[in-house]
Amino acid sequence: MDSDDPTDKAAVVRRFEDWCNEHNCVMEKVQVASTAFGLGLRATKDVEPNEVALAIPLDLVLTVPVAARSIAGQALLRSETTREQPVSAQALMYVVMIHGWHDATSKWHPYLRQIPSKHQDPLCWTQRERQARLKGTQLLHEVERHEALLRLVHQSIFPALSQELPEMFPEERYSFASFTWARSALASRCFAETHLEKFLGGGEVVPEETMNYVRLTANEAARLSHDCNAVLCPLLDTGNHDPNVTIHVGLRSDKNGFQLALARDSGVNKGQEYFINYGNHGSNLQLLLGHGFCLPDNPQDTLPLKLGKTAGESPEQELARKLSGLVEGEVVDLSRADLLPERLLALLRISTLQDRSLRVLLHENDSSEKTILSRLTTPIDVKFDRHAELHALSIVQKHLIMKQHQIQSGNPQTELVEGREGWARCHYAEIYRSGQLEILQAALKEAKARERAIMEEHHVHLEDFEEGEEEEDDLEDEVIDPEAKRLRYA
Ligand SMILES: C[S@@+](CC[C@H](N)C(=O)[O-])C[C@H]1O[C@@H](n2cnc3c(N)ncnc32)[C@H](O)[C@@H]1O
8 A cells, every 4th residue: 555645644634534524424523633643533622421422324334244235345256256165254345445445436435545554563564573573472473373364365365356357456456465454454443343233322223224234135144254243434443542431332313314423431622632442452462463552551461371282191180171171272361460360270280180189179079160170270278289289380480481581582672664663663562572571470479479378388398499599589590390399398
């Protein structure tokens, strides 16, 4: 897509505002404005709490069914290229977006043109940037996974569709780079289609005619694979994100017909930015992957931890794991509010309980998933199994330290792209990375504190534990390695 030349951009924004007015969008109290985060919304008058400051006619909303019925959508779905295979609903949206960006006759042309031509999420970073900035993090895997999937979706249609219909879909327009732009545009601006299925404030039954926007006909449903419940809502999506704002989005009707409307719980004074909230895509991984930015001290941030498969699981361990509904190698999310999740410790306890303790545990319970799981999510008493709890806490520390080292081996500050773009990438990668490290550090402290509490309560000592060599902040030195050090219980 073309670059964002400031002069062109101003004209493109004016054209977009004119388009909104031509379509009777409600925006008497807000306007599109330049903000610290690109375009945004600014209040031109005081907006009261719960007042609808923005509303757009339903027929401006771009949903999967609407895309399927558009000119480009019809050409795609009726093509020989896609005749034998279901078409990805995401791909359909991307094709219609790219078509609308180029074709001035498209209804959404003025809207699509004002979407930034470049995005800052890691799918748009180079391989070198990803490796340097995200090394050792879950986000690196997610970016590679998303890119590989996007490539498959692109290859399932192009270049074959361009060869079949070169005038409608010229090959140079429907490149993988254009698909990446469309994917990032959709991911960073989309609303859930469920907003179109309820009235603002709830209560009334949504009329059948409005359901056409979200419901596919049987024919359409048979042609599409259902991998997209995202919709594009012009103007509403110009709002930038403030996690402290609560918004309500839903239908309402006026003399012009049905509209999709947005209101905030809190008011906004004239001259202030009118922020919205992007909803429950709360972790920094989700924000950076979807929106190209993330938040410092994000309370919703999580650190996904995967323990990996246990080599040579005993029959007792396997039975306990299966009966408790735990999955080998499952990913557990650590967060500031839940530093050592129950399921993580339960999985570790299975691996540290002796087989005879596991046999007792399996027999003393009624073998239902709930009771076994609740037994495993409760700390193991040293009288029941002398080493299990401390060993589990020791292993969790090893995993946390390993993860810490992996993340620390990256270098997010590497200057690989110049200018504001490069700064933003460094900045948000560093916020993401330090958030991950903070959760790890806090989880390590928590594991250590629990370990100490057990040792003190039960007068446990490590045979070769040398007081004085212990450094408070160097948790790696404090890890009890069950293989190397034998625990002695007083
Ligand atoms: C739905 S769009 C909002 C309009 C956008 N600013 C524009 O220029 O078109 C979402 C994008 O705005 C930017 N953005 C929104 N809120 C932000 C925030 N709190 N911090 C940083 N960037 C933000 C990010 O680039 C994000 O991908």
